[in-house]
Amino acid sequence: MRGACACAVVCALVALCAAAGLDEATRAAAEKQLLTLLGMSRRPPPRNRPPPPVPRAMRLLYDERNAFPAAAANTARSFYHTATDLDDRFPGEHRFRLFFNISGVPTDEVARGADLTFQRAVGTTGKQRLLLYDVVRPGRRRHSEPILRLLDSIPLRPAEGTVTADALGAARRWLQEPKHNHGLLVRVIEEDSESKNAKFPHVRVRRRAMEEEEDWRAVQPLLMLYTEDERARMARERGEKRLTRNKRATQRKGHRAHHRRKEAREICQRRPLFVDFADVGWSDWIVAPHGYDAYYCQGDCPFPLADHLNGTNHAIVQTLVNSVNPAAVPKACCVPTQLSSISMLYMDEVNNVVLKNYQDMMVVGCGCR
Numbered sequence: 172m173r174g175a176c177a178c179a180v181v182c183a184l185v186a187l188c189a190a191a192g193l194d195e196a197t198r199a200a201a202e203k204q205l206l207t208l209l210g211m212s213r214r215p216p217p218r219n220r221p222p223p224p225v226p227r228a229m230r231l232l233y234d235e236r237n238a239f240p241a242a243a244a245n246t247a248r249s250f251y252h253t254a255t256d257l258d259d260r261f262p263g264e265h266r267f268r269l270f271f272n273i274s275g276v277p278t279d280e281v282a283r284g285a286d287l288t289f290q291r292a293v294g295t296t297g298k299q300r301l302l303l304y305d306v307v308r309p310g311r312r313r314h315s316e317p318i319l320r321l322l323d324s325i326p327l328r329p330a331e332g333t334v335t336a337d338a339l340g341a342a343r344r345w346l347q348e349p350k351h352n353h354g355l356l357v358r359v360i361e362e363d364s365e366s367k368n369a370k371f372p373h374v375r376v377r378r379r380a381m382e383e384e385e386d387w388r389a390v391q392p393l394l395m396l397y398t399e400d401e402r403a404r405m406a407r408e409r410g411e412k413r414l415t416r417n418k419r420a421t422q423r424k425g426h427r428a429h430h431r432r433k434e435a436r437e438i439c440q441r442r443p444l445f446v447d448f449a450d451v452g453w454s455d456w457i458v459a460p461h462g463y464d465a466y467y468c469q470g471d472c473p474f475p476l477a478d479h480l481n482g483t484n485h486a487i488v489q490t491l492v493n494s495v496n497p498a499a500v501p502k503a504c505c506v507p508t509q510l511s512s513i514s515m516l517y518m519d520e521v522n523n524v525v526l527k528n529y530q531d532m533m534v535v536g537c538g539c540r
């Protein structure tokens with residue numbers, strides 16, 4: 172009965188990992204199902220160039236395995252400024268327009284946080300202030316002034332390594348009205364003399380003429396966008412991460428044939444299953460981890476149902492009825508009763524690095540339901 176009871180994610184993973192014994196159509200279907208569960212419409216196309224380096228901030232976030240620095244977020248995406256002709260209109264270091272193309276963010280994601288981090292320049296001195304504006308409407312030469320909305324105002328002090336400004340207001344707006352993303356305006360002024368352009372080094376905002384691409388990448392402003400996708404939002408709104416019955420019901424078909432009789436006689440318990448992304452053929456776009464312990468639940472739910480089998484009252488009744496009349500109703504199923512999340516770092520279709528926390532990916536406990 173295991174197939175009838177496997178959870179959606181693990182079920183798709185098992186199918187993929189057993190790819191050797193599957194025909195191409197089934198394998199493709201399993202991959203599609205898994206991608207859907209991961210909130211992606213298709214796998215990123217294979218790359219012929221090496222992937223761009225993972226930003227340090229992103230790598231730290233992944234390594235620390237901490238919660239995202241924005242409540243309710245389950246996804247982190249990083250963006251760099253897209254260079255355009257407009258850059259030439261901002262020749263100074265004290266005033267610059269940054270444009271982040273976030274058009275690839277799926278429409279079901281809601282912005283929960285957006286941190287724009289600047290590296291301090293070498294040789295900072297006096298007191299300055301960084302002002303960050305959302306360009307609500309760009310100005311037109313000799314016609315109209317731009318409409319700017321102040322997002323953040325940050326005092327700059329010497330000896331700081333980085334400065335982080337809050338750009339959430341703008342990111343929210345861009346996700347809602349993508350056509351009206353005109354970028355962010357960064358201004359740096361001398362603090363004690365109101366609205367005077369900064370004269371001394373402060374933060375790095377634009378690439379210098381002789382600067383190598385690689386050197387610039389390490390110090391250029393980085394936008395970290397934290398979002399919550401629909402699946403996570405629904406799970407949060409349900410209040411708990413329990414597996415829904417419907418999800419299981421759709422998985423019932425097609426997996427019964429694989430089970431040997433011997434397995435069925437073992438008691439319901441969690442069993443090891445390591446999913447290696449290389450086996451699945453996904454190692455080119457999943458940066459980390461290389462694989463993970465998914466586990467699965469398998470085994471018999473015999474009458475009388477023991478306490479440690481985490482049965483519901485309903486499962487106890489169903490098992491009882493089955494023991495009296497096996498033809499009337501099957502035994503309860505051995506399914507995951509507690510699941511936990513894992514974090515994955517991957518490249519999206521346009522080579523942006525994404526860190527996502529996927530719920531219900533790893534079995535913690537099994538039970539008869």
Ligand SMILES: *[C@@H]1O[C@H](CO)[C@@H](O)[C@H](O)[C@H]1NC(C)=O
Pocket residue numbers: 253272273274275521
């Ligand atoms: C943003 O990126 C998308 C590809 O993801 C591209 O089609 C679009 O032209 C870009 N927009 C701008 C304004 O650069």
Ligand SMILES: *[C@@H]1O[C@H](CO)[C@@H](O)[C@H](O)[C@H]1NC(C)=O
Pocket residue numbers: 439440441479480481508509535536537538
């Ligand atoms: C029942 O659930 C608990 C907590 O989730 C778990 O530790 C235990 O292993 C589960 N029982 C079985 C048979 O897996």
